Amino acid sequence: xxxxxxxxxxxxxxxxxxxxxxxxxxxxxxxxxxxxxxxxxxxxxxxxxxxxxxxxxxxxxxxxxxxxxxxxxxxxxxxxxxxxxxxxxxxxxxxxxxxxxxxxxxxxxxxxxxxxxxxxxxxxxxxxxxxxxxxxxxxxxxxxxxxxxxxxxxxxxxxxxxxxxxxxxxxxxxxxxxxxxxxxxxxxxxxxxxxxxxxxxxxxxxxxxxxxxxxxxxxxxxxxxxxxxxxxxxxxxxxxxxxxxxxxxxxxxxxxxxxxxxxxxxxxxxxxxxxxxxxxxxxxxxxxxxxxxxxxxxxxxxxxxxxxxxxxxxxxxxxxxxxxxxxxxxxxxxxxxxxxxxxxxxxxxxxxxxxxxxxxxxxxxxxxxxxxxxxxxxxxxxxxxxxxxxxxxxxxxxxxxxxxxxxxxxxxxxxxxxxxxxxxxxxxxxxxxxxxxxxxxxxxxxxxxxxxxxxxxxxxxxxxxxxxxxxxxxxxxxxxxxxxxxxxxxxxxxxxxxxxxxxxxxxxxxxxxxxxxxxxxxxxxxxxxxxxxxxxxxxxxxxxxxxxxxxxxxxxxxxxxxxxxxxxxxxxxxxxxxxxxxxxxxxxxxxxxxxxxxxxxxxxxxxxxxxxxxxxxxxxxxxxxxxxxxxxxxxxxxxxxxxxxxxxxxxxxxx
Amino acid sequence: xxxxxxxxxxxxxxxxxxxxxxxxxxxxxxxxxxxxxxxxxxxxxxxxxxxxxxxxxxxxxxxxxxxxxxxxxxxxxxxxxxxxxxxxxxxxxxxxxxxxxxxxxxxxxxxxxxxxxxxxxxxxxxxxxxxxxxxxxxxxxxxxxxxxxxxxxxxxxxxxxxxxxxxxxxxxxxxxxxxxxxxxxxxxxxxxxxxxxxxxxxxxxx
Numbered sequence: 001x002x003x004x005x006x007x008x009x010x011x012x013x014x015x016x017x018x019x020x021x022x023x024x025x026x027x028x029x030x031x032x033x034x035x036x037x038x039x040x041x042x043x044x045x046x047x048x049x050x051x052x053x054x055x056x057x058x059x060x061x062x063x064x065x066x067x068x069x070x071x072x073x074x075x076x077x078x079x080x081x082x083x084x085x086x087x088x089x090x091x092x093x094x095x096x097x098x099x100x101x102x103x104x105x106x107x108x109x110x111x112x113x114x115x116x117x118x119x120x121x122x123x124x125x126x127x128x129x130x131x132x133x134x135x136x137x138x139x140x141x142x143x144x145x146x147x148x149x150x151x152x153x154x155x156x157x158x159x160x161x162x163x164x165x166x167x168x169x170x171x172x173x174x175x176x177x178x179x180x181x182x183x184x185x186x187x188x189x190x191x192x193x194x195x196x197x198x199x200x201x202x203x204x205x206x207x208x209x210x211x212x213x214x215x216x217x218x219x220x221x222x223x224x225x226x227x228x229x230x231x232x233x234x235x236x237x238x239x240x241x242x243x244x245x246x247x248x249x250x251x252x253x254x255x256x257x258x259x260x261x262x263x264x265x266x267x268x269x270x271x272x273x274x275x276x277x278x279x280x281x282x283x284x285x286x287x288x289x290x291x292x293x294x295x296x297x298x299x300x301x302x303x304x305x306x307x308x309x310x311x312x313x314x315x316x317x318x319x320x321x322x323x324x325x326x327x328x329x330x331x332x333x334x335x336x337x338x339x340x341x342x343x344x345x346x347x348x349x350x351x352x353x354x355x356x357x358x359x360x361x362x363x364x365x366x367x368x369x370x371x372x373x374x375x376x377x378x379x380x381x382x383x384x385x386x387x388x389x390x391x392x393x394x395x396x397x398x399x400x401x402x403x404x405x406x407x408x409x410x411x412x413x414x415x416x417x418x419x420x421x422x423x424x425x426x427x428x429x430x431x432x433x434x435x436x437x438x439x440x441x442x443x444x445x446x447x448x449x450x451x452x453x454x455x456x457x458x459x460x461x462x463x464x465x466x467x468x469x470x471x472x473x474x475x476x477x478x479x480x481x482x483x484x485x486x487x488x489x490x491x492x493x494x495x496x497x498x499x500x501x502x503x504x505x506x507x508x509x510x511x512x513x514x515x516x517x518x519x520x521x522x523x524x525x526x527x528x529x530x531x532x533x534x535x536x537x538x539x540x541x542x543x544x545x546x547x548x549x550x551x552x553x554x555x556x557x558x559x560x561x562x563x564x565x566x567x568x569x570x571x572x573x574x575x576x577x578x579x580x581x582x583x584x585x586x587x588x589x590x591x592x593x594x595x596x597x598x599x600x601x602x603x604x605x606x607x608x609x610x611x612x613x614x615x616x617x618x619x620x621x622x623x624x625x626x627x628x629x630x631x632x633x634x635x636x637x638x639x640x641x642x643x644x645x646x647x648x649x650x651x652x653x654x655x
Numbered sequence: 656x657x658x659x660x661x662x663x664x665x666x667x668x669x670x671x672x673x674x675x676x677x678x679x680x681x682x683x684x685x686x687x688x689x690x691x692x693x694x695x696x697x698x699x700x701x702x703x704x705x706x707x708x709x710x711x712x713x714x715x716x717x718x719x720x721x722x723x724x725x726x727x728x729x730x731x732x733x734x735x736x737x738x739x740x741x742x743x744x745x746x747x748x749x750x751x752x753x754x755x756x757x758x759x760x761x762x763x764x765x766x767x768x769x770x771x772x773x774x775x776x777x778x779x780x781x782x783x784x785x786x787x788x789x790x791x792x793x794x795x796x797x798x799x800x801x802x803x804x805x806x807x808x809x810x811x812x813x814x815x816x817x818x819x820x821x822x823x824x825x826x827x828x829x830x831x832x833x834x835x836x837x838x839x840x841x842x843x844x845x846x847x848x849x850x851x852x853x854x855x856x857x858x859x860x861x
Contacts, residue, residue, distance in 0.1 A: 002852070002853040003853065005785075006793065006794065007790075009786070009787050010787065010790040011813045013694060016788065019693045022692075022693065023690070024689055026692040027692065030688055031685065033714065034722060037718065045719045045722040045723050048723070050723050050726050050727065050736075052727070052730040053735050053824055054731060054823050054824075055731070066826075067739075067825075067827075068826060070826075133830060133831070134827070134828065134834060136804070154804065156827060157830050159828070159829065287704070287706065324707070325706075
């Protein structure tokens, strides 16, 4: 068969009998939904343009602009005859100007486009004009407040009545979030390729596993960090609900559940139908989860999904999606249609020392039964610790046992140079006594001064801080040498992450080269365990010790902080410039991001930007400030020594 | 074949909506919905693999069409209007969704090597005789590897809409519709060859 014939077949607009039946049901649903909206007084069409898209409006540019406006996209229009450039209100907002406050011009546009992207944008436009064909491009714009955004544009040539090209219309949308996510995926993929094999993680399993193999996967995952186990149970919606509430897997339940459907006379068929139905439900399940999530058929009519390194809230959303997807669509077996009912049970697993895989599976099965009994879509066994049960007063505890000193948390803003915005903070635990602030409690030289309680206090409060912040923000934390040597502390961290339902990927832990040099084995083990938890790993003071480059090849690093010694005098030191530039290049190729501290002047920042450094931190960006917010209990601040306030608010406007 | 006039003529009844003023409005809409719901769904599924999102978007679009039926039934092709609304509804739903689930406008979703076999499709899988459904499945797998706008243009062209109509439904320039249709056809040829289907020639190339 040729593509030609295949396209002719695919282009057949006829509907099969099944599709016709589905269309009839859809039409009924549409009518019901419309009547419901009318009876509730809802206007379902208030936001639409009711004009006939195929009629009127000869002017292409105007037509495209109007369509873009409806789709909430911005437009730029350039007219060849007048040379005039115009942009829509939406585009003005993407550029960072309130609509109507600036006069659009080619000069202004050229200034707005990131200098590194200007040539490419120009080439794309010229190529589109010459070829009289559309081109698509993504480039950066720098807003008046110096924030950088990624803009995707469709550049089109519009024609006049005589079909002669008369101008250009660019339809654009802000794609910064998608672009940053794409960059992170690309980085992780590079990182996987550049790390030694054996540590790269488990291969995703595509098939639906049986119960024993699925239990094995749970156990393997447990050793590898925390997550959520989801079990979705499916039943024919036609079966008698009273008869189906049976504990255990006896025959009575089997016949009322999916596994028994083929033998109850609903659909005839047999094993093949059963397999098809399992595959169909499996498809709904698979569609809602990540490619890497392991799925299994844990019992007849029961599907398990291992949502590793997923927070409970995210898992709940996935469970709701699956249940809604199964309930919504009819499943087709031969000539019969089947409506299925579904419930989801969720249970979290904390990692290493939690319950065994087989027990967890039973827990999740108990949870879906609770959901069914309670007429809910999904139920969670052992809900997360509510606010009332959250650990409180730990700051007070730390003080009581160690009355002379108090630990406080400071946060220093970190500038993301890709977008020129503060996107993360470094959390600095500090030991404070009656006299005033001490150096970092986390610094290795202070090891002997702290005790385990302080470390735990720090972990608790950092995790709490992350839990109360936005899900998109990121925090970096310096680790002491003691932390590395104490496996209990890592476990403590894991429990806290679990307890507060914090996404581990919001946290980067920093280790220093000095610590690395003193206990390399411990550090490597620690690094992989931490990475397995899902947290990110950074190497601080990079370049200060001997043979720093070798660390990059065997440690699962996500970030390297280049030693301040290289940054402090950067503008005046050609050797330092060469070293920093090379480090950034090497790290980029390896899939490791780079950060520079001690940034005190704009010249240094410009150089770092030029080298492609990812993050900058220092007094120019913002000084450390005491963390404020609800995580500080009323008792803690009283003991905190007054700290010098920074003279100005951290500035974002750094150009 | 790329003439849009055939598009509506080839629907089951061949009725041209709006020409039948004598038909009672509600019944007219119901028939319109029954004949076109699946077609709009097929169109969106070529760009978005999430059946749930697509189904919701199509349903919302038809509910909207129901509310405005009195106005749109008089259009030459009310279906064009519904396509436009369904696209918007899907775009809004995808923006609301998980960020990692929604690729950027220029990013081709990866890892779509083989189209997922539709459950219950007659003769599905390999080896059986090619049916419209299996042909659509295969095509869907290829289209999802194309830049989204090109896939949209091609789907509408295959559906019989003219370049001018496609440009208006998608809110793009006429030149774009034409060049994207040709470019999509060329890329489909490459993908087909890769999967062992003889590319052939002619369709979409004039």
